[in-house]
Amino acid sequence: MPNLLDHTLKETHNPESGRFDALRIASELALKPGEIARILGRTASGIQKNPDSPGFQTELGRIVRIIRDLRELLDSIENVRIWLHAPHPELGDHPPLDFLFEGRIEVLETLISMMKSGQPG
Numbered sequence: 088m089p090n091l092l093d094h095t096l097k098e099t100h101n102p103e104s105g106r107f108d109a110l111r112i113a114s115e116l117a118l119k120p121g122e123i124a125r126i127l128g129r130t131a132s133g134i135q136k137n138p139d140s141p142g143f144q145t146e147l148g149r150i151v152r153i154i155r156d157l158r159e160l161l162d163s164i165e166n167v168r169i170w171l172h173a174p175h176p177e178l179g180d181h182p183p184l185d186f187l188f189e190g191r192i193e194v195l196e197t198l199i200s201m202m203k204s205g206q207p208g
Contacts, residue, residue: 096158099151106139107147115154117168126150126187149192156199 099115101108113123121131127143157167171187174180177198186194 094155096151096155099147099154101139104139106141107144107151108139109134109143109147110138112147112150112154115164116171122188126190128190146192149196150187153192153195153199156203160199160202 096115099107099112101111109123109127110120113120116123118126119131120134124131124134127134127146129143133140154164154167157170158164161167161170171184172182174182175198178186178194183195183198186192
C-alpha cells in the first residue's frame with residue numbers, strides 16, 4: 088500500500104494544526120529562527136509566535152518540496168544540509184542556501200528538477 092504522505096515530510100508539519108511549521112523546517116535544515124524568517128521575509132519574533140501561520144504555507148510548501156526532493160536524491164538530511172551550504176558550480180559557485188536567502192527559490196527548483204531528470208547539476 089502506498090504511503091499517502093510521500094509527497095511531504097511529516098517532520099515539517101505541526102502535528103496539531105497539520106500545517107507546515109517554519110521552526111520545524113528550520114530545525115530540519117539546522118537553521119536558526121532568524122534565518123528561516125529571513126527566507127520568508129518575516130521577523131524572527133513573528134515566526135516564533137506563529138510558526139505555522141496560514142500566511143506563509145505556500146512558501147513553506149516550496150521549501151519542503153526542495154528538502155524532500157533533495158533527500159530523495161542525496162539519501163539523507165545530513166547530505167541535504169551539506170548540499171545547501173556547499174558552493175555549487177551550476178550556481179556560479181554560490182551555495183544554494185544563498186538563493187533561498189535572496190528569495191530566488193525558483194533557481195533551486197529548476198536545478199533540482201534538472202537533477203531529478205538526470206541532467207547535470
